Amino acid sequence: MHSTSSAQPQIDQIFRALSDPTRRDVVERLSAGQASVSELAAPYAMALPSFVEHLRVLEGCGLVTSQKQGRVRTYSLAPQQLKLAEDWLGRQRKLWEGRLDRLDAYLLKLKKEKRQ
Amino acid sequence: MHSTSSAQPQIDQIFRALSDPTRRDVVERLSAGQASVSELAAPYAMALPSFVEHLRVLEGCGLVTSQKQGRVRTYSLAPQQLKLAEDWLGRQRKLWEGRLDRLDAYLLKLKKEKRQ
DNA sequence: TACATACTTAGGAGATTCCCTAAGTATGTA
DNA sequence: TACATACTTAGGGAATCTCCTAAGTATGTA
Numbered sequence: 322m323h324s325t326s327s328a329q330p331q332i333d334q335i336f337r338a339l340s341d342p343t344r345r346d347v348v349e350r351l352s353a354g355q356a357s358v359s360e361l362a363a364p365y366a367m368a369l370p371s372f373v374e375h376l377r378v379l380e381g382c383g384l385v386t387s388q389k390q391g392r393v394r395t396y397s398l399a400p401q402q403l404k405l406a407e408d409w410l411g412r413q414r415k416l417w418e419g420r421l422d423r424l425d426a427y428l429l430k431l432k433k434e435k436r437q
Numbered sequence: 438m439h440s441t442s443s444a445q446p447q448i449d450q451i452f453r454a455l456s457d458p459t460r461r462d463v464v465e466r467l468s469a470g471q472a473s474v475s476e477l478a479a480p481y482a483m484a485l486p487s488f489v490e491h492l493r494v495l496e497g498c499g500l501v502t503s504q505k506q507g508r509v510r511t512y513s514l515a516p517q518q519l520k521l522a523e524d525w526l527g528r529q530r531k532l533w534e535g536r537l538d539r540l541d542a543y544l545l546k547l548k549k550e551k552r553q
Numbered sequence: 554t555a556c557a558t559a560c561t562t563a564g565g566a567g568a569t570t571c572c573c574t575a576a577g578t579a580t581g582t583a
Numbered sequence: 584t585a586c587a588t589a590c591t592t593a594g595g596g597a598a599t600c601t602c603c604t605a606a607g608t609a610t611g612t613a
Contacts, residue, residue: 374572
């Protein structure tokens with residue numbers, strides 16, 4: 322159907338997950354090291370089930386992992402998925418910069434031809 | 438309320454916009470150069486008003502710009518906003534890598550101390 | 554002027570999101 | 584055993600999203 326067809330549910334979900342400030346905060350917090358549900362939830366006014374749903378979204382797209390020990394569930398960052406999003410953005414930047422380079426080259430050529 | 442407080446509506450909207458495969462396709466297409474609404478819409482089965490709504494979302498968060506000449510509206514990429522998202526991801530990667538480095542250093546120190 | 558083209562506006566249906574309260578289960582502690 | 588702690592499950596409500604159809608406006612063309 323499309324020319325480029327970048328319909329990857331995984332990337333969809335990763336960008337979607339990162340579009341919420343609470344979830345971005347959690348990712349940032351976990352960059353500093355693992356933490357339990359209550360530790361992660363503490364800074365937020367939100368009801369716990371609401372907050373836990375954010376954690377579920379993050380785990381659902383593989384941005385974080387968790388394991389339960391006794392009654393405490395501990396979350397950690399899983400940075401490979403972050404890389405997926407970063408790679409997509411990097412690819413766009415390269416395309417864009419490549420286009421600028423070609424435009425530069427073209428303008429330079431025009432200028433040269435004019436001079437002759 | 439939060440420790441890190443990354444509640445930036447702009448970044449929210451950018452990640453939100455990029456979470457849809459049609460909109461990511463459009464960004465990719467525009468990386469190759471500007472295009473009109475009908476050119477952009479051509480590959481999709483979607484009704485035109487639905488597709489145009491995607492363009493409105495992209496323009497709303499500054500990822501693309503448009504101008505109308507006669508009856509044709511032409512869209513271009515505005516790559517500065519892409520950089521916002523890329524920067525956020527890059528920052529997370531640095532935090533994460535920094536943490537790994539500190540962990541390495543710590544393990545190395547442990548190993549040394551054990552040897553004495 | 555008549556007709557085609559390129560959007561644009563209006564309104565609506567169904568799914569999803571993001572929050573809530575109330576009540577439950579499993580685990581550690583006195 | 585009684586109680587507190589740390590989630591977990593169930594269900595619901597308002598707002599937003601992503602698509603649709605139908606009809607409108609503005610511009611170029613014969």
